[in-house]
Amino acid sequence: MKIFNPADGSLIRELAEDDAQAVAAKYARARAAQPDWAAVALGDRLDAVRKFKDVTEKRKAQLARTLTQETGKPIVQSRNELNALAGRIDFFLGKAQAALAPETVLADPQMHERITHEPLGVVANISAWNYPYFVGSNVFVPALLAGNAVLYKPSELAPLTGLAIGEMLHAAGVPADVFSVLIGSGPTGAALVDQPVDGVFFTGSYATGARIAAACAPRMLKLQLELGGKDPIYVCEDADVKTAAESLADGAMYNAGQSCCSVERIYVHERSYESFVETFTAIVKGYKRGDPMDETTYLGPLARAPQLAVLERQVADAAAKGAKLLVGGKRVAQQGNWFEATVLSGVDHSMELMREESFGPLIGIQKVAGDAEAVRLMNDTVYGLTAGIYTPDEARARRVLAQIRSGSVYWNCCDRVSPRLPWSGVGHSGVGVTLSTYGIQAFTRPKAWHLRSL
Secondary structure, three states: OEEEOOOOOOEEEEOOOOOHHHHHHHHHHHHHHHHHHHHOOHHHHHHHHHHHHHHHHHOHHHHHHHHHHHHOOOHHHHHHHHHHHHHHHHHHHHHHHHHHOOEEEEEOOOEEEEEEEEEOOEEEEEOOOOOHHHHHHHHHHHHHHOOOEEEEEOOOOOHHHHHHHHHHHHHOOOOOOOEEEOOOOHHHHHHHHHOOOOEEEEEOOHHHHHHHHHHHHHHOOEEEEEOOOOOEEEEOOOOOHHHHHHHHHHHHHHHHHOOOOOOOEEEEEOOOHHHHHHHHHHHHHOOOEOOOOOOOOOEOOOOOOHHHHHHHHHHHHHHHOOOEEEEOOOEOOOOOOOEOOEEEEOOOOOOHHHOOOOOOOEEEEEEEOOHHHHHHHHOOOOOOOEEEEEOOOHHHHHHHHOOOOOOEEEEOOOOOOOOOOOEOOOHHHEEOOEOOOHHHHOOEEEEEEEEEOO
């Protein structure tokens, strides 16, 4: 497998892929190793994850450079991800003991009822490239803490980061067979899903998630799918235009819009529409595109070359149906996977731009007459990952957000994930939950104990 730098197309490295036979062998070793890992005291498993966190902090500069080289993420944003990783791991370290502790729910002289949280066993973790430390750690950290063995397949676009994660976990005391890294693309992932694992945890597109769900359905195993989004925001007429525009421009363009919770469509009240569009467009025009290793770069290339055609198609479709192109709209004429930061106004839901995931530096802004229309349009989607509203009126915000079909909602913020809150989706955005204490217990199977004293 060849790994290319998306900024200039240069070859970074070649790696041997894990074929079906290699995947099966790693599964067998993981299955054999898992009971011993589950028998390790939770305190010792916590210590191993704590050491992993310490190693990531010591190697931060090197890890950030590797991440930027293979995904094109600007170096500052790569460091931001690694800086925030420590806090996410600290959350799991602080909450795991309570989340995994046995619970007594009835204790009387005749009957004792309790719940224990047993590890699933061997879990398959097929991760994503856009935030490999965040997305990966949401799964493998609580999975390991709960006593599972993990077969970790990083994205073929970020395999070097995946290998580094494996090296650091092994150095921290996690046995090699308890956390195995599988290198490869689609066939490797398919071979992993075919193994008799106890859970499959996937982050990626709806299309791939649907195929995984179909493959897993007859086996009745634990399945968790974190998929895409078409995340809407509503800007009310009473919102501060400059504040909202600055926040939403960053929410739409950070990491070149390559996030499942990036702002993907904006609805603006007609009274503020013209002012917002003008302000938002000026902010986007000011973002610096350039070498992702440059400390001053905000916009890097796309990680996936095929996504360029998706963005071109969405721009052409919107323009043909009457949208106004305000900035950008095309590939950048240079080596690598570059696309201009693009803003369109005068859009509507007849356009693919407002219905299908863009996953790039592309945003449409639509005028609405009021709250009712905004709610209707925000819910007019097969996705349901995040949604938000900008207004100083908290009661109004709560009223609107309560009507939105979405796993997460935001008031005066966007593109935000907290380890303290569950991360889940509705519809094509997936099933299951990561993060929060629910995201720790997701890697366990509750066992009910009925204990009668005779």
